Amino acid sequence: MPNRVRIALDAMGGDIGPAVVIPGAQLCLERHPGVEFLLFGDSALIAPLVDARPRLKAVSRIVHTDIAIAMDAKPSQALRQGRWKSSMALAIDAVKRGDADLAVSAGNTGALMALAKFQLKTMPGISRPAIAARWPTVRGESIVLDLGASIGADAAHLVDLAVMGGAMARILFGRERPTVGLLNIGVEEVKGLEPVREAGRILREHNFPFIEYTGYVEGDDIGQGVVDVVVTEGFAGNIALKAAEGTARQIAHLLKAAMGRSIWTRIGYLFAKDALRSLAGSMDPRKANGGVFLGLNGVVIKSHGGTDAEGFAYAVDMGYDMIRHDLLAQIGQTLVGKGDSLVPPRLTGGGRS
Amino acid sequence: MPNRVRIALDAMGGDIGPAVVIPGAQLCLERHPGVEFLLFGDSALIAPLVDARPRLKAVSRIVHTDIAIAMDAKPSQALRQGRWKSSMALAIDAVKRGDADLAVSAGNTGALMALAKFQLKTMPGISRPAIAARWPTVRGESIVLDLGASIGADAAHLVDLAVMGGAMARILFGRERPTVGLLNIGVEEVKGLEPVREAGRILREHNFPFIEYTGYVEGDDIGQGVVDVVVTEGFAGNIALKAAEGTARQIAHLLKAAMGRSIWTRIGYLFAKDALRSLAGSMDPRKANGGVFLGLNGVVIKSHGGTDAEGFAYAVDMGYDMIRHDLLAQIGQTLVGKGDSLVPPRLTGGGRS
Numbered sequence: 001m002p003n004r005v006r007i008a009l010d011a012m013g014g015d016i017g018p019a020v021v022i023p024g025a026q027l028c029l030e031r032h033p034g035v036e037f038l039l040f041g042d043s044a045l046i047a048p049l050v051d052a053r054p055r056l057k058a059v060s061r062i063v064h065t066d067i068a069i070a071m072d073a074k075p076s077q078a079l080r081q082g083r084w085k086s087s088m089a090l091a092i093d094a095v096k097r098g099d100a101d102l103a104v105s106a107g108n109t110g111a112l113m114a115l116a117k118f119q120l121k122t123m124p125g126i127s128r129p130a131i132a133a134r135w136p137t138v139r140g141e142s143i144v145l146d147l148g149a150s151i152g153a154d155a156a157h158l159v160d161l162a163v164m165g166g167a168m169a170r171i172l173f174g175r176e177r178p179t180v181g182l183l184n185i186g187v188e189e190v191k192g193l194e195p196v197r198e199a200g201r202i203l204r205e206h207n208f209p210f211i212e213y214t215g216y217v218e219g220d221d222i223g224q225g226v227v228d229v230v231v232t233e234g235f236a237g238n239i240a241l242k243a244a245e246g247t248a249r250q251i252a253h254l255l256k257a258a259m260g261r262s263i264w265t266r267i268g269y270l271f272a273k274d275a276l277r278s279l280a281g282s283m284d285p286r287k288a289n290g291g292v293f294l295g296l297n298g299v300v301i302k303s304h305g306g307t308d309a310e311g312f313a314y315a316v317d318m319g320y321d322m323i324r325h326d327l328l329a330q331i332g333q334t335l336v337g338k339g340d341s342l343v344p345p346r347l348t349g350g351g352r353s
Numbered sequence: 354m355p356n357r358v359r360i361a362l363d364a365m366g367g368d369i370g371p372a373v374v375i376p377g378a379q380l381c382l383e384r385h386p387g388v389e390f391l392l393f394g395d396s397a398l399i400a401p402l403v404d405a406r407p408r409l410k411a412v413s414r415i416v417h418t419d420i421a422i423a424m425d426a427k428p429s430q431a432l433r434q435g436r437w438k439s440s441m442a443l444a445i446d447a448v449k450r451g452d453a454d455l456a457v458s459a460g461n462t463g464a465l466m467a468l469a470k471f472q473l474k475t476m477p478g479i480s481r482p483a484i485a486a487r488w489p490t491v492r493g494e495s496i497v498l499d500l501g502a503s504i505g506a507d508a509a510h511l512v513d514l515a516v517m518g519g520a521m522a523r524i525l526f527g528r529e530r531p532t533v534g535l536l537n538i539g540v541e542e543v544k545g546l547e548p549v550r551e552a553g554r555i556l557r558e559h560n561f562p563f564i565e566y567t568g569y570v571e572g573d574d575i576g577q578g579v580v581d582v583v584v585t586e587g588f589a590g591n592i593a594l595k596a597a598e599g600t601a602r603q604i605a606h607l608l609k610a611a612m613g614r615s616i617w618t619r620i621g622y623l624f625a626k627d628a629l630r631s632l633a634g635s636m637d638p639r640k641a642n643g644g645v646f647l648g649l650n651g652v653v654i655k656s657h658g659g660t661d662a663e664g665f666a667y668a669v670d671m672g673y674d675m676i677r678h679d680l681l682a683q684i685g686q687t688l689v690g691k692g693d694s695l696v697p698p699r700l701t702g703g704g705r706s
Contacts, residue, residue, distance in 0.1 A: 109539065138603050148538045151545025185501045185591040186462065192504025192588065219595025223603035235545065236589040238538040240596040242572025247600040250491050250576035251632075255608075258628035268624025275611035275618040282607055 004034050005323045006101045007316060008094040011041035012068035012087040014106030014305045014312070018042070021106065022049035024312030026056045031313075032320050038094050040065060040087040065090055069111045071305060078111030079118060088112060092119045095298040102299035102319040104290075106312060112302055113149055113293065120296040123328070125335045126160050129295040130234070131302065132168055133241070134288040134318075137225030143169050144222060146234040147241055147291060153233035158182065158199035164294040165229035166211035167330035171321055173228055177210060181217035183232035183240070199231075210334045245285065252280070290315030292322060299327055357387050358676045359454045360669060361447040364394035365421035365440040367459030367658045367665070371395070374459065375402035377665030379409045384666075385673050391447050393418060393440040418443055422464045424658060431464030432471060441465060445472045448651040455672040457643075459656035459665060466502055466646065466655075473649040476681070478688045479513050482648040483587070484655065485521055486594070487641040487671075490578030496522050497575060499587040500594055500644060506586035511535065511552035517647040518582035519564035520683035524674055526581055530563060534570035536585035536593070552584075563687045598638065605633070643668030645675060652680055 007028075011021045018041060025037050036059045039046050043064040050057050067086040069078045082089050088107050094100035096119050105112050113129065122129055132145035145165045146153070153161070162180045169178035180203070184196050196216070203213035214227055219240055222230050232240070255276075259269040269276070281287075289311040291302040299322050303315035360381075364374045371394060378390050389412045392399050396417040403410050420439040422431045435442050441460050447453035449472050458465050466482065475482055485498035498518045499506070506514070515533045522531035533556070537549050549569075556566035567580055572593055575583050585593070608629075612622040622629070634640075642664040644655040652675050656668035 138606055151538075183592060185504075185588060185595075219592040219597075220599030220602065222596055223599035232592070235538060236592045239536060239572040239585070239589045239593045242538075243575055243593040243597045244572075244600040246573030246576035247597040248604060249573065250489075251601060251604050253491055254632050255629075258632040259625060261628050261631075265625045265628040268621045268626075268628070271621025272612060272618045272625060273621075275614050275621070276608075278614075279604075279607050279611040 004036055005032065005320050006036045006038065006099070007319065008038045008040065008091040008100035008103040009316075010088045010091040010103070010105035010107055011039045011046050012107070013112075014303065014307070015071065017068075018045045018049055020307070020309050020312050022046065022053070022056070023309035024316060025060070026053050027309060027313035028316040028320065029056055029059065031317060035059065035320065037061070038063060038091070038100050040090040040094075041068065042066065063090060069107055071108050073108060073111050075110040075114035078108070079114050082111070083115065083118065086115075089115050089119070092116050092298070092300060095300065096120055101323045102301060104301040104303060104312075104316050104319055106303035106305050106307065106315075108305070109148070109291070109302055112300065116293055116296055116298075116300045120298040120300070122295050123297055123331065123335070126164070126295040126331075128157055128160075129293055130161055130164060131291045132165055132294050133291045134172070135222055135230070135241070135244070136282065136288055137223050139225030141172070141288070142222065142225055142228055142230055143172065144230045144232070144237060144241065145294065146232065146237050148234045148238035149293070151233065151235045153195060155195045155198035155202060158195060158231055158233070159202050160295065161231045162199070162203055162211060162213065162229065163208065163334045164331050165231060166208070167327060167334060168292060168294065168322070169228045170210065170330060171325040171327060172318075175228060177212045178228035179214045180211045180229040180231060181214050181221070181227035183222075183230055183236065184216040184218065186218060208334060210330075248285075286311030287314055290318040292318065292327075294331070297328070299323060357389055358385065358673050359389045359391065359452070360672065361391045361393065361444040361453035361456040362669075363441045363444040363456070363458035363460055364392045364399050365460070366465075367656065367660070368424065370421075371398045371402055373660070373662050373665050375399065375406070375409070376662035377669060378413070379406050380662060380666035381669040381673065382409055382412065384670060388412065388673065390414070391416060391444070391453050393443040393447075394421065395419065395440075416443060422460055424461050426461060426464050428463040428467035431461070432467050435464070436468065436471065439468075442468050442472070445469050445651070445653060448653070449473055454676040455652035455654060457654040457656060457665075457669050457672055459658050459660065459668075461658070462501070462644070462655055465653065469646055469649055469651070469653045473651040473653070475648050476650055476684065476688070479517070479648040479684075481510055481513075482646055483514055483517060484644045485518055485647050486644045487525070488575055488583070488594070488597070489641055490576050492578030494525070494641070495575065495578055495581055495583055496525065497583045497585070497590060497594065498647065499585065499590050501587045501591035502646070504586065504588045506548060508548045508551035508555060511548060511584055511586070512555050513648065514584045515552070515556055515564060515566065515582065516561065516687045517684050518584060519561070520680060520687055521645060521647065521675070522581040523563065523683060524678040524680060525671070528581060530565045531581035532567045533564045533582040533584060534567050534574070534580035536575075536583055536589065537569040537571065539571060561687060563683075601638075639664030640667055643671040645671065645680075647684070650681070652676060
């Protein structure tokens with residue numbers, strides 16, 4: 001484990017920018033005194049925020065740039081306009097050059113992924129990157145991937161996702177051999193599920209040393225925490241995540257309305273307030289904030305664009321853990337075990353790609 | 354609108370069978386005095402339950418069969434073994450022969466879809482059937498389809514889904530021109546979204562008289578009730594539905610645990626009980642029970658296998674509405690408006706099929 005962890009922050013990313021990123025960095029520093037920051041963005045905005053935080057200032061360096069990638073920029077625009085000089089690109093470039101151990105941005109996902117792919121390239125043995133995130137469950141947390149880095153997946157890509165998600169789970173949950181399930185739908189004989197079935201066969205037969213493949217899971221198993229790692233292709237994964245987030249928000253909205261309905265329910269709320277707060281805490285989306293870009297030659301974390309400093313700090317914390325426990329080496333270790341011969345050639349992988 | 358609605362019930366379907374189906378039929382009859390039932394299954398189990406309900410008995414006919422399709426039967430098994438004589442197949446066959454207006458089964462989804470496709474065939478102009486269901490939202494309800502009848506969708510199939518979901522929404526929500534959105538993920542330039550984009554183009558340019566296409570929606574928009582009809586391919590749709598159901602169950606579980614934590618929270622619960630019950634009511638999965646098989650020459654409704662009589666009755670009620678307002682004619686009407694020339698040939702539709 002490295003003694004220091006050097007973190008490159010895109011200070012301009014997110015709906016708010018420096019006013020969230022800098023206090024977020026401060027929170028992370030309080031929890032992990034060994035961190036150092038490279039802060040990329042408009043120094044006129046960043047410097048006053050850093051100056052007000054002497055401890056943060058002592059471990060930070062500001063690198064000025066005028067260019068910030070807009071939250072609504074298309075990935076191709078980001079590549080054209082922001083490839084070299086944007087705060088986002090400079091943060092990733094710091095990882096590439098070895099000046100930082102990881103980069104964190106709350107900027108737009110498509111642009112961040114495009115720049116990260118362009119600058120860092122995929123790891124040997126991995127053809128497409130993925131986005132993985134924590135998902136709160138009744139048992140604690142699971143990891144779900146891919147959340148939208150790519151659409152469609154052949155069997156080989158699903159196996160890669162299992163390997164990468166497993167490495168992340170080992171770090172986050174401290175389990176030697178985390179359980180992995182393939183997301184599937186109940187109907188067994190529908191055409192189009194061949195890649196999922198084939199990936200299941202490979203995972204079962206190969207019996208990887210660092211992951212324990214347990215079979216298929218369905219959408220409602222995710223929140224039950226049935227497995228440590230849920231593997232699916234990016235379109236379904238993104239929609240599952242957002243459908244679950246939307247449902248949680250919907251229930252919170254209805255619960256709030258219900259609790260304010262009468263004098264009696266308001267009294268009830270006063271008594272139950274702490275319980276409801278602890279419930280809200282255990283479902284707090286800020287705690288699960290931070291999508292890890294997996295499969296690249298470097299660690300890049302995507303924070304939610306609308307989060308606050310606390311939420312941003314959770315994303316940085318996760319990146320910190322990934323570096324402390326050497327995510328890339330963990331993935332590489334399992335990839336060596338994978339053996340190319342076991343995975344069918346990608347061109348014949350077929351299916352939904 | 355037909356005066357009577359004749360409903361064929363697979364009395365053996367579901368985790369419980371007749372003990373849920375028959376009381377469910379009774380509930381439906383109380384709400385819709387004009388219904389008649391054909392009850393397919395083991396008469397030794399069905400008859401006593403019907404005899405105990407004189408009003409139901411007066412409008413029901415029991416058709417005995419020994420064969421019931423197991424909840425875990427594969428669709429291919431169901432076709433081989435239950436094609437002609439199972440309670441499920443006989444209920445569908447009653448629709449085909451014109452003896453019933455619709456069939457309802459709580460039996461296994463794959464088998465029911467396989468038999469329904471085999472016996473009823475798809476409507477002219479529709480190449481693949483779909484499963485649609487209601488989704489509770491903060492504004493009321495929306496319809497989401499496809500929930501897993503088929504995997505992958507080219508642009509033409511997505512347009513069909515929009516047309517069929519629109520017809521169902523006109524009936525359920527009484528809107529002349531329900532709003533329709535295509536489920537998509539935020540990242541705009543990921544390869545593989547071509548069918549969704551192409552379907553969006555067709556829906557926008559063609560401007561169907563009976564549906565109002567409003568653009569893309571994301572997973573978290575579903576629960577917000579942003580549109581009346583959410584269109585997606587079956588794999589992502591199934592996973593979105595189950596992820597949302599799982600999240601609702603997870604929060605209910607956490608809420609229950611939180612409310613029982615101390616004497617104070619238990620007192621709070623007493624005061625807030627009615628409010629929490631009304632919340633549970635508005636998210637009651639029984640009320641949204643009933644998947645409508647769309648695109649077949651007949652109306653078939655899939656009830657959840659684990660529901661109770663109340664839930665089963667909601668599924669039958671929905672089928673009743675579909676017949677009273679002539680779902681098939683409503684779909685046909687819009688399909689005529691579709692015009693084949695506007696939809697690219699299916700073979701070149703490409704994408705995730």
